[in-house]
Amino acid sequence: MNAAVTASAMRIPLSQPSIDDDDIAAVLSVLRTPSLSMGPQVAAFESAVAAYIGAAEAVAVNSGTSGLHLALAAIGVGPGDEVITTPFSFVASANCMLYQGATPVFADIDAATLNIDPARVEARVTARTRAILAVDVFGQPAPIEALNAIADRHGLTVIQDACEAIGAERHGRRVGTQAQAAVFAFYPNKQMTTGEGGVVVTDDAALGRVLRSLCNQGRDDNGTWMNHVRLGYNYRLDEMSAALGQSQLRRLDAMLDRRNRVAAWYAERLGELDGVQAPWVAPETTRMSWFVYVIRLDERIDRARLMAALAADGVPSRPYFVPIHLQPLYRERFGCRLGAFPVTERIARTTLALPFFTDMTEEQVDYVCARLAARLADAVARHAA
Numbered sequence: 001m002n003a004a005v006t007a008s009a010m011r012i013p014l015s016q017p018s019i020d021d022d023d024i025a026a027v028l029s030v031l032r033t034p035s036l037s038m039g040p041q042v043a044a045f046e047s048a049v050a051a052y053i054g055a056a057e058a059v060a061v062n063s064g065t066s067g068l069h070l071a072l073a074a075i076g077v078g079p080g081d082e083v084i085t086t087p088f089s090f091v092a093s094a095n096c097m098l099y100q101g102a103t104p105v106f107a108d109i110d111a112a113t114l115n116i117d118p119a120r121v122e123a124r125v126t127a128r129t130r131a132i133l134a135v136d137v138f139g140q141p142a143p144i145e146a147l148n149a150i151a152d153r154h155g156l157t158v159i160q161d162a163c164e165a166i167g168a169e170r171h172g173r174r175v176g177t178q179a180q181a182a183v184f185a186f187y188p189n190k191q192m193t194t195g196e197g198g199v200v201v202t203d204d205a206a207l208g209r210v211l212r213s214l215c216n217q218g219r220d221d222n223g224t225w226m227n228h229v230r231l232g233y234n235y236r237l238d239e240m241s242a243a244l245g246q247s248q249l250r251r252l253d254a255m256l257d258r259r260n261r262v263a264a265w266y267a268e269r270l271g272e273l274d275g276v277q278a279p280w281v282a283p284e285t286t287r288m289s290w291f292v293y294v295i296r297l298d299e300r301i302d303r304a305r306l307m308a309a310l311a312a313d314g315v316p317s318r319p320y321f322v323p324i325h326l327q328p329l330y331r332e333r334f335g336c337r338l339g340a341f342p343v344t345e346r347i348a349r350t351t352l353a354l355p356f357f358t359d360m361t362e363e364q365v366d367y368v369c370a371r372l373a374a375r376l377a378d379a380v381a382r383h384a385a
């Protein structure tokens, strides 16, 4: 590599957790105690999350996926039941239904918000429908009022996959208290992390007890260790992770502000670029909780080629999402086909997640946008030729 290239090239991660000295000290202090599981840290983390969300109950779990599974199990979703959800999400949003022997039924999305379209949800309700699983895609809250209204009309339960939306607000209300239960996730690419981890929140005390039991091998809540009253799981979060979670949660609002600033830096620069569209924040979204930064490319642009060119510049990028109904598992098991959800498919063909994380600097955003501008000019010129 020549000197000029070396001097100008940066290597930027797609995502990166924000870990400070307090986070490190919190984890280390747990390791100096004999209590590494089922101790005071998990209880304190659950209280802190419940307070932040404004929910009565919070049950810590070892992943967002575990939380989604528990939420469906706790409301009694089982074999033969259908659950309506979006095909434009991470695969866990539908896999949790398969764990319970239930069938995912997809409804297409709104092209602006990328969230499920309530009108299409109602059209898919059948006698077997048991629940609606709403996803807050990329940190933008789903249209929960409309989904709750449909659920009320048809006697369904709404579960919210808020794994991408901690701290987000819709019409001034924080995500997590408007569904029967909501699930947040803390994998290292999320807005805050516990390593692996998640939490289920609910205002329903009885549901909270069932969630707690299911998470802990189906034990009852009278403290009898060897008494298992239902088929449960070991989905418990450990104490180190819970300590990290408390430390991260204390900084969450500050981290969300920084992510908001990174998104604003991107929006300023992308506004001038031909062939890309910055993400849209709906007026109902009174606070966006930026999870990833996903742009949309003009249909003429060869995305795979653009990604390869950016990668050569040290800028990773990724299509986000590959629709669930087009995943090999779903094609095989349910005979899902291309063309079934045209809005989702059209959007998914043109999305590109750019590097995005809490500690991203303006200089890094500048570099990504400069490389993107140069590579886009190449792509458009090639298309014209």
Ligand SMILES: *Cc1c(COP(=O)(O)O)cnc(C)c1O
Residues within 6 Å of the ligand: 063, 064, 065, 066, 089, 090, 092, 093, 135, 161, 163, 164, 185, 186, 187, 197, 198
């Ligand atoms: C991150 C995420 C999950 C849960 O992921 P885990 O890795 O299991 O914590 C679930 N649904 C969506 C939409 C997600 O983005």
